[in-house]
Amino acid sequence: MNLKRIGLFVGFVVIILSAACIYFSLKYDVSMQPPNIVVIIADDLGWNDVSFHGADEIPTPNIDALAYNGVILNRHYVLPICTPSRTAFLTGKYPIRTGMQGYPLRGAEPRGIPLNNILLPEYLRRFGYATHLVGKWHVGYHTKNYGPTRRGFDNFVGYYNGYIQYFNHTLYENEQFGYDLHRIVGDNHTIEYRYEYMTDLITDEAENIISSHNPAQPLYLQLAHLAAHSSDAEEIMEVRNWEETNVTLGYIEDINRRKYASVVATLDESVGRVIDALKRADMLKNSIIIFIADNGAQTEGILKNYGSNYPLRGLKFSLFEGGIRGAACIYSPLIDHPSRVSTQLFHITDWLPTLYSAVGGNPNDLKQLDGIDQWSAIKSARDGKRKSVLMNIDEKNNEAALIGYYKLVRDKSEYQKYYDYSGNNALYPKYNATNVLASPAASAIANISTSVLNKNKIMQLRKEATVICKNFMDFSNCTNRTCLFNVYEDPCETTDLSSKYPKDVERLNVFIDRYKSVLMNQTNAPVDPAGFPRNFNDTWMPWLPDDYQSISEMHFTMNEVTS
Ligand SMILES: *[C@@H]1O[C@H](CO)[C@@H](O)[C@H](O)[C@H]1NC(C)=O
Ligand SMILES: *[C@@H]1O[C@H](CO)[C@@H](O)[C@H](O)[C@H]1NC(C)=O
Ligand SMILES: *[C@@H]1O[C@H](CO)[C@@H](O)[C@H](O)[C@H]1NC(C)=O
Ligand SMILES: *[C@@H]1O[C@H](CO)[C@@H](O)[C@H](O)[C@H]1NC(C)=O
Ligand SMILES: *[C@@H]1O[C@H](CO)[C@@H](O)[C@H](O)[C@H]1NC(C)=O
Ligand SMILES: *[C@@H]1O[C@H](CO)[C@@H](O)[C@H](O)[C@H]1NC(C)=O
Ligand SMILES: *[C@@H]1O[C@H](CO)[C@@H](O)[C@H](O)[C@H]1NC(C)=O
Ligand SMILES: *[C@@H]1O[C@H](CO)[C@@H](O)[C@H](O)[C@H]1NC(C)=O
Numbered sequence: 001m002n003l004k005r006i007g008l009f010v011g012f013v014v015i016i017l018s019a020a021c022i023y024f025s026l027k028y029d030v031s032m033q034p035p036n037i038v039v040i041i042a043d044d045l046g047w048n049d050v051s052f053h054g055a056d057e058i059p060t061p062n063i064d065a066l067a068y069n070g071v072i073l074n075r076h077y078v079l080p081i082c083t084p085s086r087t088a089f090l091t092g093k094y095p096i097r098t099g100m101q102g103y104p105l106r107g108a109e110p111r112g113i114p115l116n117n118i119l120l121p122e123y124l125r126r127f128g129y130a131t132h133l134v135g136k137w138h139v140g141y142h143t144k145n146y147g148p149t150r151r152g153f154d155n156f157v158g159y160y161n162g163y164i165q166y167f168n169h170t171l172y173e174n175e176q177f178g179y180d181l182h183r184i185v186g187d188n189h190t191i192e193y194r195y196e197y198m199t200d201l202i203t204d205e206a207e208n209i210i211s212s213h214n215p216a217q218p219l220y221l222q223l224a225h226l227a228a229h230s231s232d233a234e235e236i237m238e239v240r241n242w243e244e245t246n247v248t249l250g251y252i253e254d255i256n257r258r259k260y261a262s263v264v265a266t267l268d269e270s271v272g273r274v275i276d277a278l279k280r281a282d283m284l285k286n287s288i289i290i291f292i293a294d295n296g297a298q299t300e301g302i303l304k305n306y307g308s309n310y311p312l313r314g315l316k317f318s319l320f321e322g323g324i325r326g327a328a329c330i331y332s333p334l335i336d337h338p339s340r341v342s343t344q345l346f347h348i349t350d351w352l353p354t355l356y357s358a359v360g361g362n363p364n365d366l367k368q369l370d371g372i373d374q375w376s377a378i379k380s381a382r383d384g385k386r387k388s389v390l391m392n393i394d395e396k397n398n399e400a401a402l403i404g405y406y407k408l409v410r411d412k413s414e415y416q417k418y419y420d421y422s423g424n425n426a427l428y429p430k431y432n433a434t435n436v437l438a439s440p441a442a443s444a445i446a447n448i449s450t451s452v453l454n455k456n457k458i459m460q461l462r463k464e465a466t467v468i469c470k471n472f473m474d475f476s477n478c479t480n481r482t483c484l485f486n487v488y489e490d491p492c493e494t495t496d497l498s499s500k501y502p503k504d505v506e507r508l509n510v511f512i513d514r515y516k517s518v519l520m521n522q523t524n525a526p527v528d529p530a531g532f533p534r535n536f537n538d539t540w541m542p543w544l545p546d547d548y549q550s551i552s553e554m555h556f557t558m559n560e561v562t563s
């Protein structure tokens with residue numbers, strides 16, 4: 001071999017080796033893989049029940065750590081009740097397009113999200129995601145085709161209905177009693193009879209999913225908590241441990257409020273465990289974690305939970321801010337400018353196109369959505385593209401709300417002014433930023449992050465995220481009338497501007513009317529006794545044949561064929 005040939009040979013080997021290096025680094029560098037996505041949904045959690053909104057009463061150090069290390073979405077709007085809100089999240093559409101805008105789904109009610117809608121996990125599967133739902137479904141299960149494992153989830157451990165008992169996982173509704181805890185893998189459906197506090201059960205399942213996850217595949221994990229939903233029509237909230245609650249939260253005098261606080265504190269602990277599990281599995285560095293409330297707290301009426309939407313007006317079921325301006329934040333190491341409060345308009349329908357974009361999809365592929373891709377607004381702190389939100393139209397009750405520059409609201413709910421538990425009181429321990437920094441969530445984040453969060457920054461962000469109202473007690477009366485508010489300057493909706501700006505009222509009414517042309521009447525149906533648990537060994541189960549079509553869906557299919 002002469003020198004030239006040796007040179008060529010060495011060159012050749014170098015090329016092969018470097019190609020192999022590039023190949024292996026592409027294959028094994030997880031940052032080349034779409035991000036893992038974990039969505040944590042709290043049920044009926046009030047605006048004022050996370051401590052990053054300024055209340056000292058219920059410390060939520062883990063949720064706060066996500067918020068301060070990520071982006072606080074302080075104008076994140078949701079639907080005022082859970083079935084519509086979850087439908088909006090999963091479809092990226094206003095629920096008026098799917099007939100899901102009305103009263104929440106009841107047990108044995110034969111309806112669900114119409115099958116011609118593609119749900120978020122179905123889209124993510126196209127990008128190779130493993131998809132898991134742990135916790136609440138509540139968007140239809142009358143036939144198996146409407147259940148989570150035929151709508152994009154590989155696995156489901158959880159309940160079909162609106163809520164269950166925290167320990168024994170039963171639902172008593174319409175004088176019907178049944179177990180509602182299922183494990184479904186593909187088509188293998190087993191009923192679980194466990195006696196375990198639901199928040200812990202959800203967390204245990206999440207930890208198992210994360211630790212046994214194949215790192216070569218991106219993960220989509222939706223944790224839809226029972227917390228902080230009331231567990232009983234008689235307003236009895238089940239805490240995990242009463243003694244522990246009295247020790248840690250004994251400074252809260254109102255016993256029901258103390259129980260609620262305990263439920264929220266347990267939820268916060270769960271968030272810490274999940275973030276820590278992601279870190280231990282070496283997945284956190286390529287993850288997006290979203291924390292949202294599905295709607296405001298139910299502070300009065302049936303299934304009252306003793307949450308607080310203070311200082312916002314209204315509650316669950318109402319189109320005032322307390323029902324629809326939900327606590328929310330997002331954390332991801334992929335965010336370029338984290339640790340900020342965003343007051344840009346964001347709607348729960350935006351998550352579908354936003355996540356589609358974040359995983360590398362082209363949101364222009366998505367048709368007929370109301371959601372807007374906000375990924376660059378989150379990741380790069382660009383201006384958001386959303387200028388308005390239709391809060392909902394309830395054509396049966398003649399209620400509607402829409403926000404643009406002003407907010408127009410026509411709401412008939414009985415409780416229009418309720419606020420409670422300001423969250424601050426000299427008896428409560430002062431907010432302690434050290435506790436936030438010492439939380440499991442903050443420690444896990446610090447492990448993978450180069451930017452350092454300090455106490456001053458925490459206090460500054462918290463102050464920025466706190467809503468303060470003027471004229472607090474002096475609410476305009478909106479009972480059975482349409483009111484107009486400037487929620488940017490008057491976040492508590494105290495001052496009705498409708499007589500001052502009648503042209504704006506008219507303009508917004510026209511806007512709402514335009515949406516009426518795409519509205520599908522709500523599909524709420526009478527409960528079907530064939531679906532009662534007594535027919536299924538005391539369990540809430542799908543009860544109709546797979547090919548069953550409800551009248552509303554037949555109508556829908558006909559429309560599609562003819563249009
Ligand atoms: C489930 O728990 C609730 C609340 O503690 C209780 O009222 C109900 O009797 C329990 N049901 C069963 C079957 O254990
Ligand atoms: C169905 O799931 C149960 C519980 O997870 C498991 O024990 C059983 O082996 C599964 N059956 C099949 C056929 O996969
Ligand atoms: C917790 O405190 C409440 C009210 O102070 C009391 O009624 C209850 O018995 C206490 N529970 C326990 C287990 O200590
Ligand atoms: C939808 O509901 C409205 C009133 O709520 C009713 O007038 C109309 O006939 C319904 N449309 C259909 C297609 O059922
Ligand atoms: C804050 O909490 C830490 C423990 O995390 C404690 O050492 C410190 O004394 C607390 N600070 C105040 C002002 O309570
Ligand atoms: C992150 O945690 C691991 C152990 O889980 C530890 O070995 C490593 O030193 C930590 N890194 C940082 C930057 O804290
Ligand atoms: C608000 O207006 C309604 C309907 O006009 C009336 O019945 C009610 O008493 C008013 N409420 C208050 C607090 O003024
Ligand atoms: C508001 O209107 C509803 C019917 O749309 C009626 O039942 C209720 O009594 C009215 N409330 C008041 C305070 O006028």
Ligand SMILES: *[C@@H]1O[C@H](CO)[C@@H](O)[C@H](O)[C@H]1NC(C)=O
Pocket residue numbers: 193537538
């Ligand atoms: C029926 O339900 C009971 C609990 O109520 C359970 O122990 C039993 O295993 C179930 N039977 C079957 C056949 O699934």
